[in-house]
Amino acid sequence: MPFTTESYPGVATDLPQATRGFVLNHSMLRVKDPQISLAFYTRVLGMRVLRKLDFPEMKFSLYFLARMQDGEQAPEDAGERTAWTFSQRGILELTHNWGTESAPEFRYHDGNAQPQGFGHICFSVPDLQAAVAWFDQNEVTYVKRPDQGKMRNVAFIKDPDGYWIEIVQADLLKQLGQPG
Structure with missing residues (x-):
């Protein structure tokens, strides 16, 4: 019998039909300065920016990054690339709330200091x-x-x-x- 899941209290052993096709697409991190964060994730970790979306009325931008496989290509058309991005696995979304980059004392909680979370x-x-x-x-x-x-x-x-x-x-x- 093929492996489907390890079993522990609370684990559903049968895949609910309604969840077929669900994909964990991305995780989001808030970043203070997108220029510094984009340099780190693209230069040090080899990720590529698939799509940037700006929301001027709410004053934030989203950067969707992935570690592309050799030869893998995203669609050229911006709309098609947006749809393609939201169908992928393992995407990192960097969210920049405008203005944080110029606030010297501003920083985000990393989730590992108390109270712990992420x-x-x-x-x-x-x-x-x-x-x-x-x-x-x-x-x-x-x-x-x-x-x-x-x-x-x-x-x-x-x-x-x-x-x-x-x-x-x-x-x-x-x-x-x-x-x-």
Whole structure:
């Protein structure tokens, strides 16, 4: 029988018919200065901006970013690209509320200070040590390096707004959470 889900109290074992076709499209982070955040996510993490949407009446902008696969292309037409963006998986939405970039003391809660809430986003990389070398070269701030703490082979870095980003190499995590 094919795997469908791990089972715990509260887990529905049957996929509700009404949810067929649902896709987790994006997660959103609020950013103080889009220029600084876009530089980090595009230059350091290799993401591409798929679409920017401005809402002048509400004074905010949305930037939708993804880590595109080699050769993958989004539609050229802005409307088609918007629809395509909202059909993808693994999109990061950066929301900029206009004016925050010029407020010196302004900052967002990262979710990891008290009271805790949001924790982190995660990037899986093909080579953790090469990624760490790249982050070091780009003077990225670490919460935890892969060789620190009890959970080895997992790094946590910070983006310009202080949000945590977990960095993992999937094949190094086969024993994660296992006794021993």
